[in-house]
Amino acid sequence: MSAPNLAERLQAVRKRRGFTQKDLAAHSGVSLSLIRKLEQGEREDTRLETLRRLAKALGVSTSDLIVRPDAAEGTAHDWTPVRDALLQRSIVQSDETPTAHGLLGVVETAEPLFTDNRYRELGTLLPTLLRDADALGSAGRRVRSRILHLAALLMISTRQFDAAEIALRRAQDEAPGRLERAAIVNSRCWLLMRCGDLAGTLSLAVGEADEIEPRLSRATPEELAAWGGLMLRVSTAASRNNEPGEAEDALRLAQAAAVALRSEWAPPSDPLRTFGPVAVATRRVENYMVEDRPDKVLVLSGRIPKAGFRARASSRNRHRLDVAKASTQLKRYTDAFEILQEIRAVSPEWIVNQRMARDVLGKIVTKRRTLTSEMRDMADFIRLEC
Template sequence: MSTRNVGQRLQAARKLRGLTQKELATLAGVSLSLVRKIEQGEKEGMRLETLRRFAAALRVPTSDLIAPPTGDRTDTGNAGQWQPIHRALQGLHGDSLDEPPTVQGVSKAFHALMPLFSGDQYSKLSAALPPLLRDADELGAEARPVRARVLHHTGWLLTQTRQFDMAETALHRALNDASDGFDVAAIISTLAWLKLRQGHLAETLALTSAWADDVEPRISRATMAELSAWGWLLVRLSTAAARNAQPGDAEDAIRLARTAAVAMGAEYSPPNDFLRAFGPLTVAMKRAENAMVEDRPDRVIAMSSQIPVSDLRPTSNNRNRHLLDVAQARVTLRQHAEAFDVLQGIRLDAPEWISNQCYAEDIFGQIVSRRRTLTPDMREFANFLHMTV
């Protein structure tokens, strides 16, 4: 990653802590000359592992030192923003740096990025992932598990931002490196989500049905990880069936997913991997999603009233996607002001996420088309989505 803006942030954080360059170098375990070069913008590139060392020494999140691209809205047409990730996935890393990566360092750097993934901080991730992908690629076979996780989350990010071809590349590379059965199941779940977003319903049904059968655990002895892996595959299966006009199959799958969730007793949130979070509330939100697909807005609103979304972390996989269904239900019921309030709430929590959602644009477009005049807030929201009204 470029060190110019990183150097400015590093210097500001160092001064805020009252540290000299030499003291920071000692705390981070790096040379004084490296600190000087970075702060002066003289170093051509820097490993994310090194950045994490600085963050730990300064007691700040690694993300605070990552300089995102200019602009406050992620745009999938911005080749300059995403091209470095595309190139990194193709092994086009450029010259290697002087600092050799380590498995432990890459793992720690990846974990430091988890708040960016779960918080939908796409701009910062677009800057942080290319050097991490390069570091992971330079490691040997012993790094396969951590490399699989980095590639998996990269595939998830690219799916989220509608870069489907490169998302598929990342996910298939992740599958090639994954050896743990739960890791494979989690990657398959994300791959199924990718295929859903591409409209490949029959392929999704076949994929999730086969894998759900393969990983089905004995409920009485299943671990939380096993139930989560099985439950997510069933959720993807149910979603595909609902969209494929197979309501009976959709209901059968979601009932089995609920069986897994009930056995868990509560939402399962494994540390450092929000993609595997699963439980009764997840299933309830996916039931509501199916109801919206089946054009049952009253049912969506009724189900939503039983889901304590205010208590849930605003992650894109679950809460915000559910809230879009609520907004769509409100529009269908001609409750336009209420629907817009929901959209505004999502924007407040996850601006980069909602700006990448075609569903959100469609919902807002329906609101606009059914009103004679727009409020100033609505016009500002249209500008935020780069929509002409």
């Protein structure tokens, strides 16, 4: 985060709100002297906790003080600042002291950026967030693990797999309890799967599930969600590894946990991942797609309530991509393309990172003699060579 950018943004937003520097100090609790230094560019950096207080007083998002309005143009993004922060290369001395409580508040406002697939905005916050978490020392273990896990999820989503491994390793070292550790292991399984290591995914997921397996009649909702989520991971990996029996067994166990839980729920140990009956149903749809049963995909997907997707927009999008792929296999190309347009409209930063989206569009394109302008635009957007 450069001082000129912050200085210009802070001053512009403050003036647009009709605040003097003294007004902003009074409303935010940030000292007048620090506000003056920030606006004059005398300070090269500041704690994210401080920026959040300024943003709250000004009625804008924290990222508005960091990113210019045109910063999200284009499909490419430089993740170097996040990677450097994960490697602790971006340490900046500051006379401001972060607090675990204040940093937790920032994390809680940053996490929805991931669940809504607003990756660039989250990427602008994470370097400072990671640096502030490191500055907390031993007192910040819990919140630091949560921030590192969030960074790992972003890196996996954007295919920065080596950076994701660094974040997961650090997050696991800081994990305050067994369920938090299980959540991180679940994400590590996702990383292994995206890298094509199905055997490694199965081994890790089964091992961790065995470690935390609860008695269903006595299990807490958090235990059910953690264990059930791992069983879903086992099922997906087994299905892809051509082990349909093991995939079905794991799915059946996950279903038992979901029935005991009764509804979709995001546990405190893993607030960005929901588990419940809908999660199990969508995973069954995914397995059907892997097993080349498109008719089953369309039948079951029609029974899944749309209201069930409460946490990650990517969970809904992934399910819709499965439906789009099934539609192409059944030669329903118009339906498939409409789904791609739907996903792009709600999650443009997500779809450009999905190989399946390019596969689906590629199949549609090969069946057309001429492409519509909408199809050409979509092909350009998701970087399909055609």
